Amino acid sequence: xxxxxxxxxxxxxxxxxxxxxxxxxTEWAARVRAVDFAGGRTMCAPEIIAFGTRAEVVAGLDxxxxxxxxxxxxxxxxxxxxVDEARGAIAGDTAWVAAPWDSRxxxxxxxxxxxxxxxxxxxxxxxxxxxxVHTHFSLSPTP
Numbered sequence: 706x707x708x709x710x711x712x713x714x715x716x717x718x719x720x721x722x723x724x725x726x727x728x729x730x731t732e733w734a735a736r737v738r739a740v741d742f743a744g745g746r747t748m749c750a751p752e753i754i755a756f757g758t759r760a761e762v763v764a765g766l767d768x769x770x771x772x773x774x775x776x777x778x779x780x781x782x783x784x785x786x787x788v789d790e791a792r793g794a795i796a797g798d799t800a801w802v803a804a805p806w807d808s809r810x811x812x813x814x815x816x817x818x819x820x821x822x823x824x825x826x827x828x829x830x831x832x833x834x835x836x837x838v839h840t841h842f843s844l845s846p847t848p
Contacts, residue, residue: 722794722795723791723793723795725795725800726791726793726802726828726835727788727789727791729826729835731786733745733786736748737778737781738785742770745774745778748836748837749766749836749837749838749840750766750836750837750838751765752764752766753766753769753837753838753839754838754839755769755841755842756840756841756842757769757772757773757777758773758777758822758843759772759776759777760772760773769840781809781811781820782809782811783809785808786805786824787804787806787807792804797830798830798831799827799830800827800830800835801826801827802826803824803825805821805824805845806821806822807819808821808822820844821844821845822842822845823842823843824840824843825840825841826840827839827840
C-alpha cells in the first residue's frame with residue numbers, strides 16, 4: 706500500500722488510510738508520558754520483539770518491560786511522536802509505521818537534554834485492536 710497522501714505543507718492528511726496507526730501512536734505517546742506501564746502492555750502482543758534505546762534485542766512483553774521500559778520511561782519527559790510525519794501501510798490485519806519522536810532526558814543531576822529519535826513499529830489487528838508485535842526505537846544519529 707502507498708504511503709499516506711500529503712498536503713502541500715508535507716503533513717499527512719488526518720483522514721488518510723494511516724489514521725488508525727496515527728491514533729495508536731498518539732495513545733502510545735500518552736502512555737509513555739504517563740509512565741503507564743499497564744496501559745502500554747495492553748497495546749502490545751505478548752510475544753513482541755523489541756529493539757530499544759537501551760536494550761539491543763528483547764523478546765516477550767515481560768522482558769521488554771524489564772530491559773527497556775522501566776529504565777527509560779521514568780527518566781524521560783515530554784515524549785511525543787510526530788504523527789503528522791508518520792509513514793506506513795496497512796495490508797489487511799498487518800501494518801507498519803515509521804515516525805520521528807521527541808523527548809527530553811533527565812540526567813542524574815536533574816539537568817535536561819534533548820533526546821530525539823525515530824521508531825518503526827509492526828502491528829497486527831487482533832480482535833479489532835492493533836497490537837505491536839515488533840517495535841524499534843532508536844535515538845537520532847548525532848554528528
